[in-house]
Amino acid sequence: xxxxxxxxxxxxxxxxxxxxxxxxxxxxxxxxxxxxxxxxxxxxxxxxxxxxxxxxxxxxxxxxxxxxxxxxxxxxxxxxxxxxxxxxxxxxxxxxxxxxxxxxxxxxxxxxxxxxxxxxxxxxxxxxxxxxxxxxxxxxxxxxxxxxxxxxxxxxxxxxxxxxxxxxxxxxxxxxxxxxxxxxxxxxxxxxxxxxxxxxxxxxxxxxxxxxxxxxxxxxxxxxxxxxxxxxxxxxxxxxxxxxxxxxxxxxxxxxxxxxxxxx
Amino acid sequence: xxxxxxxxxxxxxxxxxxxxxxxxxxxxxxxxxxxxxxxxxxxxxxxxxxxxxxxxxxxxxxxxxxxxxxxxxxxxxxxxxxxxxxxxxxxxxxxxxxxxxxxxxxxxxxxxxxxxxxxxxxxxxxxxxxxxxxxxxxxxxxxxxxxxxxxxxxxxxxxxxxxxxxxxxxxxxxxxxxxxxxxxxxxxxxxxxxxxxxxxxxxxxxxxxxxxxxxxxxxxxxxxxxxxxxxxxxxxxxxxxxxxxxxxxxxxxxxxxxxxxxxxxxxxxxxxxxxxxxxxxxxxxxxx
Ligand SMILES: Nc1ncnc2c1ncn2[C@@H]1O[C@H](COP(=O)(O)OP(=O)(O)O)[C@@H](O)[C@H]1O
Ligand SMILES: [Mg+2]
Numbered sequence: 001x002x003x004x005x006x007x008x009x010x011x012x013x014x015x016x017x018x019x020x021x022x023x024x025x026x027x028x029x030x031x032x033x034x035x036x037x038x039x040x041x042x043x044x045x046x047x048x049x050x051x052x053x054x055x056x057x058x059x060x061x062x063x064x065x066x067x068x069x070x071x072x073x074x075x076x077x078x079x080x081x082x083x084x085x086x087x088x089x090x091x092x093x094x095x096x097x098x099x100x101x102x103x104x105x106x107x108x109x110x111x112x113x114x115x116x117x118x119x120x121x122x123x124x125x126x127x128x129x130x131x132x133x134x135x136x137x138x139x140x141x142x143x144x145x146x147x148x149x150x151x152x153x154x155x156x157x158x159x160x161x162x163x164x165x166x167x168x169x170x171x172x173x174x175x176x177x178x179x180x181x182x183x184x185x186x187x188x189x190x191x192x193x194x195x196x197x198x199x200x201x202x203x204x205x206x207x208x209x210x211x212x213x214x215x216x217x218x219x220x221x222x223x224x225x226x227x228x229x230x231x232x233x234x235x236x237x238x239x240x241x242x243x244x245x246x247x248x249x250x251x252x253x254x255x256x257x258x259x260x261x262x263x264x
Numbered sequence: 265x266x267x268x269x270x271x272x273x274x275x276x277x278x279x280x281x282x283x284x285x286x287x288x289x290x291x292x293x294x295x296x297x298x299x300x301x302x303x304x305x306x307x308x309x310x311x312x313x314x315x316x317x318x319x320x321x322x323x324x325x326x327x328x329x330x331x332x333x334x335x336x337x338x339x340x341x342x343x344x345x346x347x348x349x350x351x352x353x354x355x356x357x358x359x360x361x362x363x364x365x366x367x368x369x370x371x372x373x374x375x376x377x378x379x380x381x382x383x384x385x386x387x388x389x390x391x392x393x394x395x396x397x398x399x400x401x402x403x404x405x406x407x408x409x410x411x412x413x414x415x416x417x418x419x420x421x422x423x424x425x426x427x428x429x430x431x432x433x434x435x436x437x438x439x440x441x442x443x444x445x446x447x448x449x450x451x452x453x454x455x456x457x458x459x460x461x462x463x464x465x466x467x468x469x470x471x472x473x474x475x476x477x478x479x480x481x482x483x484x485x486x487x488x489x490x491x492x493x494x495x496x497x498x499x500x501x502x503x504x505x506x507x508x509x510x511x512x513x514x515x516x517x518x519x520x521x522x523x524x525x526x527x528x529x530x531x532x533x534x535x536x537x538x539x540x541x542x543x544x545x546x547x548x549x550x551x552x
Contacts, residue, residue, distance in 0.1 A: 164346050165381040167369045169450070170400040179397050183385050260385050260430045 043230040048237070051230035055219070065219065070238065072214040076132075076207065077200045077246075080139035084196050088144045089189060092151025096185075097177045102152065112145035118206055130211035142203040143196040150195065154188035155181055187261040190254040194247060201243035205235075216242075292362055292372050292453035292486045294320040294343055299357035301338055312338055313354070314511035324502030325480065325487040329494065331547060334509035336490045337458050343488060344456050345369045361454065371400065374452040378459040380443040382431040389427040392417060392445045401450065417445040420479050437468035441475070448479065454486045461496070473499055477525045494543050498536055499526050506546045516546040 025045060031037045032044040039047070055066035095102040095109075121138060128134040158181050166180035167173070182189075208217025216235050223231035255261075301313035312335040320326050330336050341348075342359050345368045359366045361373060382391050395401045396410045405413070418424045421441040431439055440460055447455060461469040473496065480487065491497055497504050498520065506516040520539065522530070530536055 161377060161379065161381045162383065165375070165377070166394075168344060168346070168373075168375050169395040169446070170369075170371060170398040172399070175398050179394075180383070184383065186385070258385065260432065 040227065040229065043233055047230040048233045051228070052234045052237075055231065055234055066234070066238065068214065069216045069219045069235075070242065073204050073208065073216040073239075074242065076135055076139060076215065077197065077204060080136050080143065080200055081193075081197050083136070083140050084143045084147055084200075085193055087140075088147040088196070089151055089193075092148045092189075092192075093155055093177070093182060093185075095148065096152040096155025097181060106149075106152075109145060109148050112141075113149060115145075117142045117145065117203075121206065121210070125210060134210065135207040138207045139200045139203055143199045146199055147192050147196040150192035151185075151189050154185040154192060157188065158184045187254065187258045190250075190258070194250045194254070197246055197250065198243060201239060201246070204239065293360075294318075294454060294486065294488070295358075295360040295363075296339070296343070297358045297360065299339065299342065299354045299359070301335065301342075301353060302355045303351060311511040314513055316357075316507075316512060316514060318505065318514065318517075320486055320488065322502070323484055323486055325476075325489050325500050327497040327501035327504045328488065328490045328507060329497040329504055329543065329547075330492065330507030330512060331509050332492055334507050335512035336492075336507060339507075339512070340375070340456050340458050340488060340490055342366075343454075344373055344375045346375075370454075372453040373456060374447040374450055374454070375456045375458065376440075376443050376447050376460045378462045380431070380439045382439055382442050382446075384431055387428050387430055388423055388434070388442050389414065389418065391431070391442050392449055394446060395450050413449050413451070417449045420448075420482060421445045421475065435468070436464050437472055440464065440472060444476070444479070448483050451483060452485055454488070457487060457489045459490050459492070462491070462493075469496075474525055476500065494540055494547075495531055497543070498531060498539055500524075504539075504543070506543060508546075508549070515549065516542065518542075 028042070029045050032039070032042045032047075043051075052066070055064070057064050091105070095105055117138070120141065124134055124138055124141075128137055155177075162180045162184055163176055166176040171179055204215070205217035205220060208215040209221065212218030212221045216239050220232050220235035223229075223235065296316055296318040299313055299316040300311070302309045302311050304310075316339065328336050328339065338353070342354055343361075343366070345359075345366050347353060347368070361370050366373075383394065386394060392414055393410065396405065415424075418427060421444055423438065423441055423445065426434065426438060431442065434442070443460070461472045464472060476487075477500065489500060491500075501520055503517070503519050505514060507513070508515040518539075522535070526536075
């Protein structure tokens with residue numbers, strides 16, 4: 001009988017996953033390969049495959065377009081992620097630990113969770129120009145408005161008894177936050193950082209729309225200009241793959257750093 | 265109100281650690297003066313504690329016994345200096361620790377909770393050493409003594425071989441041992457225990473009661489122990505204070521001059537039966 005708690009053997013899970021991916025690939029190949037949908041709208045999988053190889057190594061130019069685009073985009077996401085963590089985590093902790101700070105800052109942070117950060121882009125261009133600062137700032141803003149409330153909620157979710165106990169055992173209020181609330185909230189804070197970085201990968205194309213000279217967003221833009229559907233697909237797939245890889249790395253790192261969390 | 269029970273054969277041995285002479289050890293002094301606690305409720309007010317005056321000056325295990333919801337935890341939190349957010353506690357009256365009004369966590373007072381409050385992110389040993397991470401205790405107790413105390417208390421609670429496990433990997437009884445060790449590593453003069461064995465199964469509870477008695481001999485201090493279990497009160501108490509319910513007042517207050525550990529057989533003795541009858545009667549009157 002079916003039930004929602006059914007444990008699934010890893011083998012069965014893998015087979016089901018691979019089957020559904022293969023099914024989509026088959027449908028795709030069927031639609032494009034038989035000419036049911038024209039190459040201007042949907043390239044064939046093998047066209048995308050050969051475009052991928054060409055972008056990986058362009059023999060005429062003697063360089064890897066895809067490689068450089070990946071390096072630039074990753075670099076931007078990395079710098080923005082660093083800034084988001086440095087600014088967002090302390091801010092979220094302060095808001096979670098102090099109702100006063102929260103009352104003062106939440107009207108500035110919370111509305112932006114549902115505000116279209118993308119709509120801010122033209123304004124940011126006016127303020128920051130079109131160079132690197134704009135791209136990093138855009139990624140930063142897009143992610144930090146999610147990170148800060150999540151970090152705050154992670155701190156607030158720590159049961160009060162840990163605060164009482166730490167204070168009872170000699171911790172000052174500041175120490176109780178630093179030595180008890182933050183360490184206990186760390187796995188959830190790490191989840192927030194992981195989510196923030198995932199959001200950045202979805203924003204990277206937008207960030208690289210303006211004055212695109214380097215990066216995966218530029219690669220997609222460029223391909224669009226020359227109606228090279230196959231190359232656009234390559235760009236999209238590479239971004240998805242990079243987002244998945246960063247997610248996997250960060251999740252592993254989280255398990256390594258907080259082994260106690262999984263033992264609960 | 266303190267009235268020694270006429271034990272058939274006075275079992276008081278001044279040399280016995282179960283009943284040390286007053287002032288023989290560094291046990292703290294707790295005074296509750298005219299404590300009143302009211303909580304806002306449905307637009308009105310609920311008086312939970314109504315004029316409790318108590319002094320704990322003899323070292324030993326002082327048991328506060330009362331039905332669930334009568335205000336025992338509220339009273340203990342006051343002694344621990346824990347403030348409720350948004351509610352004055354106590355509403356009126358004063359709590360004095362060693363003669364000084366208590367307004368917050370006191371360094372000589374440590375609490376043990378029913379749900380242990382062990383840190384999930386720290387191992388057993390790290391939990392026990394946690395107080396030494398604070399500036400207060402780091403500056404007071406040198407590294408060598410920290411190590412020595414940690415080893416001694418891990419030994420005393422029998423957790424030496426579990427030191428690198430996380431709380432989630434321990435049983436309820438073992439978790440409560442960790443909480444006890446973490447409190448006692450500070451050698452507090454006052455130990456406040458809020459139904460510490462209430463979440464344990466019957467057999468583990470008995471083991472923990474015996475352990476508490478044994479450990480107390482090595483680390484004698486002023487223990488205020490909350491329970492709603494009459495037999496637990498009789499087994500552990502050097503003094504038993506019975507609280508009535510809604511509002512809590514002191515319904516009875518007596519000393520048990522019997523050597524410890526007391527066991528299940530002692531619980532069947534005529535003295536124990538007499539005390540049990542007395543307690544049951546007081547609890548009934550309080551409920552009526
Ligand atoms: N912060 C609070 N606000 C309102 N009522 C409270 C609060 N804390 C405790 N109470 C009430 O006070 C009474 C006593 O609670 P408590 O001290 O926990 O009892 P006990 O520990 O004896 O079971 C209960 O009726 C409880 O609902
Ligand atoms: Mg209680």
